[in-house]
Amino acid sequence: MADVYSILVVDDNLLNLKLIEKVLTKEGYNTLLSDNGPDARRIAAQEHPDLILLDIEMPDENGFEVIQKLKNDPATATIPVLFLTGVSEVDVKLKGFELGAVDYIVKPFHPEEVLARVRIHLKLSIATNSLVQEQARKLRQITQAQNALLPRPEDFPNAGFSVFYRPLEEAGGDFYDILNISNQITGYFLADSSGHDIEISYTTASVKALLVQNCTPLYSPCESMKMINDVLVEILPEDKYLTACYMHLNRGTRIMTLVNAGHPPVIYMPKGKNPFFIKVPGDILGMFPDAAFGIKRFSVNEGDRFFLYSDGMVESKEKKISWVAGVQGLLSFFEGVGQINLSHLPNTLISRIFNGYPIPEDDIVLLCIEV
Numbered sequence: 001m002a003d004v005y006s007i008l009v010v011d012d013n014l015l016n017l018k019l020i021e022k023v024l025t026k027e028g029y030n031t032l033l034s035d036n037g038p039d040a041r042r043i044a045a046q047e048h049p050d051l052i053l054l055d056i057e058m059p060d061e062n063g064f065e066v067i068q069k070l071k072n073d074p075a076t077a078t079i080p081v082l083f084l085t086g087v088s089e090v091d092v093k094l095k096g097f098e099l100g101a102v103d104y105i106v107k108p109f110h111p112e113e114v115l116a117r118v119r120i121h122l123k124l125s126i127a128t129n130s131l132v133q134e135q136a137r138k139l140r141q142i143t144q145a146q147n148a149l150l151p152r153p154e155d156f157p158n159a160g161f162s163v164f165y166r167p168l169e170e171a172g173g174d175f176y177d178i179l180n181i182s183n184q185i186t187g188y189f190l191a192d193s194s195g196h197d198i199e200i201s202y203t204t205a206s207v208k209a210l211l212v213q214n215c216t217p218l219y220s221p222c223e224s225m226k227m228i229n230d231v232l233v234e235i236l237p238e239d240k241y242l243t244a245c246y247m248h249l250n251r252g253t254r255i256m257t258l259v260n261a262g263h264p265p266v267i268y269m270p271k272g273k274n275p276f277f278i279k280v281p282g283d284i285l286g287m288f289p290d291a292a293f294g295i296k297r298f299s300v301n302e303g304d305r306f307f308l309y310s311d312g313m314v315e316s317k318e319k320k321i322s323w324v325a326g327v328q329g330l331l332s333f334f335e336g337v338g339q340i341n342l343s344h345l346p347n348t349l350i351s352r353i354f355n356g357y358p359i360p361e362d363d364i365v366l367l368c369i370e371v
Contacts, residue, residue, distance in 0.1 A: 006030040010040040011055040037061030164346035174363035184252035191244040221248040232286030260294040271303030
């Protein structure tokens with residue numbers, strides 16, 4: 001069965017309403033009628049017509065006021081609006097276009113002109129919606145591909161980690177990875193990109209491949225990061241870079257090695273003790289050929305916990321809070337979580353920090369690690 005397109009006609013002149021209804025109905029369109037602005041807006045929100053023909057000169061709420069309210073309502077903002085008007089002045093038409101109208105039909109109108117304009121704007125609307133859907137489909141594919149690159153705790157049962165990950169857009173610029181370097185050694189990597197466009201999201205696959213190639217028993221953690229940096233300097237766009245933190249845990253020797261590349265400080269919670277920051281300054285990844293990274297090696301015990309996070313968890317552009325300032329009050333949220341099951345820990349902490357589920361201004365990643 002062919003699609004039936006619905007058109008809302010709004011005019012306080014009942015004769016005009018009936019005339020347009022007759023013209024459209026004969027051509028197979030479903031018509032919705034209204035003689036005033038508030039009623040028209042209610043119908044538009046409920047029925048979501050494919051097109052609206054809207055009179056300008058109406059009592060109480062004129063056409064300009066109606067379209068302004070339609071465009072401010074997410075439920076009706078995308079419905080194309082054609083104005084019906086007996087006024088032909090250019091400034092009136094320009095005002096309508098500025099408010100979001102797609103065209104004008106000047107009264108007295110000819111039925112064939114009404115049909116012609118309705119057809120062309122329905123075609124344009126259909127084409128636009130198809131383009132939007134196709135772009136959304138492609139973005140969903142990118143999202144699915146990127147999510148497939150992100151490891152899950154059940155895939156690494158011996159790594160002892162849990163994670164909260166929420167990108168700001170369809171494809172996030174921040175990501176994490178878990179590396180089985182040997183039976184005894186696990187690598188934990190978290191990076192925060194300088195951008196949030198689709199281009200930078202493709203870097204995820206490149207960095208993941210570099211981690212696999214360079215985070216091996218042959219290289220020290222610092223050597224691994226330096227080799228990755230050398231490649232990123234060559235392949236990243238000039239204005240792009242990553243902050244990153246790489247943690248290398250040898251469960252045999254109980255030695256944790258931390259390499260910091262301009263990233264917010266790691267939170268360390270020894271078993272049964274209060275959390276504190278491990279601050280190790282270092283250069284960012286992908287910007288400087290001779291980058292120097294912060295390194296720290298220390299002994300750990302079974303049950304110790306570490307927390308890596310992206311700056312979206314602590315900074316706010318809206319509130320003008322940088323991550324440097326944002327981390328200052330972070331430790332208080334981690335107090336008293338030592339007995340919480342590792343699998344529940346990320347969501348518990350995110351709920352505490354954001355006072356519920358976050359509405360992010362940036363990508364958010366929280367990686368929880370237990371020795």
